[in-house]
Amino acid sequence: MSQLVIVGTVAFDAIETPFGKTDKILGGAATYIGLSAAQYHAKGALVSVVGGDFPAEYLELLESRGMDTSGIEVVKDGKTFFWAGKYHNDMNTRDTLATELNVLADFNPVVPENYRDSEVVLLGNLHPEVQSSVLDQMSAPKLVILDTMNFWMEHTWDALVEVMKRVDVISINDEEARQLTGEYSLVRAAQKIQEMGPKYVIIKKGEHGALLFHKDEVFFAPALPLEEVFDPTGAGDTFAGGFAGFLAQTEDYSFDNMKKAIVHGSALASFCVEKFGIERLENLTREELYSRLQQFKQLTQFDIELH
Amino acid sequence: MSQLVIVGTVAFDAIETPFGKTDKILGGAATYIGLSAAQYHAKGALVSVVGGDFPAEYLELLESRGMDTSGIEVVKDGKTFFWAGKYHNDMNTRDTLATELNVLADFNPVVPENYRDSEVVLLGNLHPEVQSSVLDQMSAPKLVILDTMNFWMEHTWDALVEVMKRVDVISINDEEARQLTGEYSLVRAAQKIQEMGPKYVIIKKGEHGALLFHKDEVFFAPALPLEEVFDPTGAGDTFAGGFAGFLAQTEDYSFDNMKKAIVHGSALASFCVEKFGIERLENLTREELYSRLQQFKQLTQFDIELH
Numbered sequence: 001m002s003q004l005v006i007v008g009t010v011a012f013d014a015i016e017t018p019f020g021k022t023d024k025i026l027g028g029a030a031t032y033i034g035l036s037a038a039q040y041h042a043k044g045a046l047v048s049v050v051g052g053d054f055p056a057e058y059l060e061l062l063e064s065r066g067m068d069t070s071g072i073e074v075v076k077d078g079k080t081f082f083w084a085g086k087y088h089n090d091m092n093t094r095d096t097l098a099t100e101l102n103v104l105a106d107f108n109p110v111v112p113e114n115y116r117d118s119e120v121v122l123l124g125n126l127h128p129e130v131q132s133s134v135l136d137q138m139s140a141p142k143l144v145i146l147d148t149m150n151f152w153m154e155h156t157w158d159a160l161v162e163v164m165k166r167v168d169v170i171s172i173n174d175e176e177a178r179q180l181t182g183e184y185s186l187v188r189a190a191q192k193i194q195e196m197g198p199k200y201v202i203i204k205k206g207e208h209g210a211l212l213f214h215k216d217e218v219f220f221a222p223a224l225p226l227e228e229v230f231d232p233t234g235a236g237d238t239f240a241g242g243f244a245g246f247l248a249q250t251e252d253y254s255f256d257n258m259k260k261a262i263v264h265g266s267a268l269a270s271f272c273v274e275k276f277g278i279e280r281l282e283n284l285t286r287e288e289l290y291s292r293l294q295q296f297k298q299l300t301q302f303d304i305e306l307h
Numbered sequence: 308m309s310q311l312v313i314v315g316t317v318a319f320d321a322i323e324t325p326f327g328k329t330d331k332i333l334g335g336a337a338t339y340i341g342l343s344a345a346q347y348h349a350k351g352a353l354v355s356v357v358g359g360d361f362p363a364e365y366l367e368l369l370e371s372r373g374m375d376t377s378g379i380e381v382v383k384d385g386k387t388f389f390w391a392g393k394y395h396n397d398m399n400t401r402d403t404l405a406t407e408l409n410v411l412a413d414f415n416p417v418v419p420e421n422y423r424d425s426e427v428v429l430l431g432n433l434h435p436e437v438q439s440s441v442l443d444q445m446s447a448p449k450l451v452i453l454d455t456m457n458f459w460m461e462h463t464w465d466a467l468v469e470v471m472k473r474v475d476v477i478s479i480n481d482e483e484a485r486q487l488t489g490e491y492s493l494v495r496a497a498q499k500i501q502e503m504g505p506k507y508v509i510i511k512k513g514e515h516g517a518l519l520f521h522k523d524e525v526f527f528a529p530a531l532p533l534e535e536v537f538d539p540t541g542a543g544d545t546f547a548g549g550f551a552g553f554l555a556q557t558e559d560y561s562f563d564n565m566k567k568a569i570v571h572g573s574a575l576a577s578f579c580v581e582k583f584g585i586e587r588l589e590n591l592t593r594e595e596l597y598s599r600l601q602q603f604k605q606l607t608q609f610d611i612e613l614h
Binding site: 089090184185186187188205208209211217218219220221222225226227228259260263264290293294296297298299300301302303304306 | 396397491492493494495512515516518524525526527528529532533534535566567570571597600601603604605606607608609610611613
């Protein structure tokens with residue numbers, strides 16, 4: 001198994017969906033990624049920043065799931081990043097009600113010394129210069145995965161282009177892929193993105209699954225059809241965490257193994273949306289994960305003889 | 308191999324997409340279904356109606372592909388059904404520019420005597436009473452597949468409910484499934500539809516693939532990611548034709564075999580959209596189909612060991 005460095009937000013979220021609303025609960029990309037990656041046998045470290053208002057029990061929760069939190073800086077006189085959002089009835093669109101960057105505004109990530117030689121790095125959605133500064137600290141990662149979003153395309157294009165040159169895999173959603181390239185066709189968008197740096201391109205389509213592109217190859221994993229999506233928050237991060245965690249565990253960064261990693265990520269994301277926030281991930285067992293992977297097999301596998 | 312009865316429109320279409328526009332060309336649901344089903348070893352008959360303006364060469368084309376056209380009534384002093392449509396830039400929405408029912412307004416389908424004992428019946432999108440009248444003529448079909456659309460839900464609800472009780476498989480798109488049941492979740496919609504009659508529910512999601520539901524089982528086949536969708540006209544009918552044709556050839560109407568049939572339908576639909584109208588289907592070879600099925604395998608198949 002490899003070591004895995006996860007950089008991203010650790011935050012308070014307040015979420016409203018047609019099914020109810022929460023007070024400030026534990027959230028943030030790195031939280032979802034970490035809890036998801038924790039399903040795998042890989043030594044993982046979270047690199048993030050929180051304020052003095054961040055409960056020690058949350059850090060303990062992450063530690064208890066096997067995540068090293070020594071890379072989470074605690075700014076005693078600062079406040080933790082806060083996000084509030086409300087989902088529309090179709091669950092595919094949401095309004096952001098509040099974004100308080102707080103300590104995140106001056107986030108200067110420091111990778112713990114004993115993780116600088118890690119093989120796998122997952123750069124969660126953050127300012128691309130912050131993402132680059134993490135890579136500067138790594139000695140020779142074998143697999144760098146980048147998440148980003150339209151905000152950085154609009155406001156920090158040059159920095160985004162720079163960090164993209166340094167990563168192996170990019171994970172973005174369909175609209176972001178279109179915005180990044182100006183191509184409506186996802187096949188063409190993936191080609192253009194590969195020309196920008198990442199050799200592997202994951203395009204997430206939410207309830208419509210995820211595509212993995214590499215050269216002329218393409219793989220698709222559906223999302224599990226669910227009776228109800230309770231809260232989509234963190235699904236994309238959970239997906240990325242499962243993807244990275246599985247690859248760190250298996251230490252095989254081939255396209256074929258990435259296919260499996262995509263399915264693992266999709267399975268974990270299908271749990272994430274079943275309850276509010278991290279509730280479903282928090283106590284998820286390996287048995288539940290394997291049972292769901294079996295469902296993915298039944299959902300997608302067929303046997304056609306080609307004469 | 309079984310016999311297959313295909314009921315639906317044979318028409319003139321005028322199509323405009325961002326890539327160009329056509330004059331009146333051969334179209335209609337039964338045309339696409341027939342050309343798609345013709346890829347399989349099954350004796351198929353088209354049941355439809357056309358006007359005196361319908362070129363003999365079009366009938367010859369269908370015959371040359373192995374379709375029995377003796378069930379296509381020619382109303383000498385009538386005009387053939389005509390549809391004109393224009394697709395928007397995203398190819399997912401279109402405006403209907405013209406719908407001239409002509410001879411279709413008084414369509415009274417007659418199944419040829421030698422096809423009344425056919426095992427498989429595909430009821431293409433038509434007035435549900437017309438669909439029912441076809442079933443009245445069949446002696447004991449083993450598999451009845453129904454296509455329909457929102458128009459019939461809005462205008463002929465009772466007749467639609469009646470014909471739904473008599474079919475085994477329904478094939479509709481996601482929006483239609485939601486409209487039919489009032490359920491946003493496709494899983495719940497499929498459950499409700501099964502209570503209405505069809506034991507198998509296919510929900511087509513266009514570029515996002517297709518789902519097959521049966522009791523607690525669900526199977527998903529993606530659409531092939533394409534660089535360009537040239538003309539989506541007939542893709543759903545081509546899908547249904549491949550599904551029905553494969554099942555008629557294999558004479559196995561189990562859920563497991565339907566999975567394969569869904570993949571065959573998806574593969575054929577992926578050809579359909581590559582050119583205008585029936586152009587790509589017209590001369591499609593079995594070798595091309597098998598090569599594309601191989602692509603579907605690569606697109607979806609993975610190997611996860613579950614310990």
